[in-house]
Amino acid sequence: MATFPRDLGYTREHEWARIEGDVIRVGITAYAVEQLGDVTLVDMPAPGEDVQAHERFGDIESVKTVSELFAPVSGEIVDVNADLESSPELVNEGPYEDGWLITIRPSDQGELDGLMDAAKYEEYLGTLDG
């Protein structure tokens, strides 16, 4: 079973967010990784672009399927994980570490309060089909 670090915030679309100073680091959860299988390509915007909370900012492809990536908070993209271009499997190997996706400078800190904590997220997963 997938594990969910206690220090992260979670979205219903299975992204995680971690506060690191004045930026938010974003990735997908171990549950999302389990559902996707082997990640083969991550399509993301460039630094400097704006993202909106709960809106699509990119796509992630596995061998079998393609899924959209949603921003947990609104703001400006500071950094994207360039290593994923050549090594998308980092998402499978460490979704909370080397497999992170982007960092965002949030435009509204209050949006962070809308994220689920690990316990709530686990509860939410329990309501989803197998």
Place this chain on the structure above:
Amino acid sequence: MAVNEPLRETPLIEEHRALGARLVPFAGWRMPVQYAGIKQEHAAVRNQAGLFDVSHMGELFIEGAEALQAVDALITNDASELDVGRAMYTVCCNDEGFILDDLIVYRVGAERVMVVCNASNRDKIAAHFQSRLQPGVRFEDASDRMALLAVQGPRAEAILKGLGAPGAVTSLESFRVVETELDGVGAIVARTGYTGEDGFEMFCASDQAAALWRAIMRAGEAHGLAPVGLGARDTLRLEARLMLYGNDIDETTHPFEAGLGWVVKLDGAPFVGRDALATLKKAGLDRRLVGLEMTGRGIARHGYPIVADGRVVGTVTSGSPGPTVGRNIGLGYVPKGLSRVGTTLGIEIRGKVVDAVVVRTPFYKR
């Protein structure tokens, strides 16, 4: 298929659950899509061996003195010379020459022919055979009482030897079939498959399938045998350019444009669709199913538009990463003028056009 119809389960469902498979609906069945992961399973089949449960496939038996001629009249390939113990790939067309299904026809006995069809087409093909088979032959749709296991990969033969399979099995040549026993289980065993590797397909009674599955898993332990789901089955068959019905071929495509002209024998005995196919062949091709390789950063998927000079010229029928070839590959129909190897095309991926090139197929050959 009716929306509320419950999913059918193969006799191996508990084996899959015990192995931690992810189960998904496929063609009305609850099937394992992956166990350890698609890439890993794909590599196991290419390098060692994989065990597949493909019991969702349909098995139709046609029996009687004229069984072979009766089947021959419904398929495009020429089965008239198919000796006992041989099998052949073919398609089955409607009167208009469009593809109802692709099949493997096995001459199991002098007066006994087994036809294996896709799960998604089983009812359609069973009805087609029943209504169009000449009188005097017996027809049975045995799909519900039969299971189908496949061992595929370079270690497949060694694994069956380890299982104590008779020489009649382990010495089978490609597209040969024999009725025998495997570890005490009565089975029809054929050297056929859907992966581009050497391997065997084993048809047995449903209630013996779990015992056979476990025996093969045990015999395969020393050979790196892995259970393999439908996910890797799809990437394996795509690399080998094997057709997937519903993606690459369907009732809107004919065998010539799909590159299946080699299974259409217009000169043999008459068959359903022959006149239409003769006309189609004479008219020449408007479009062809070609191999595509992504040269830009992206993965083509079923249904994505193919563009050239800013307009849509075709559709991707299959696409995914090719784990063994190490490139993102696909198949799609394009106008004949754009079908030459080396032609640059675009694939529209979520609004963006990504470069691709027409390449020779199969993408992978063992």
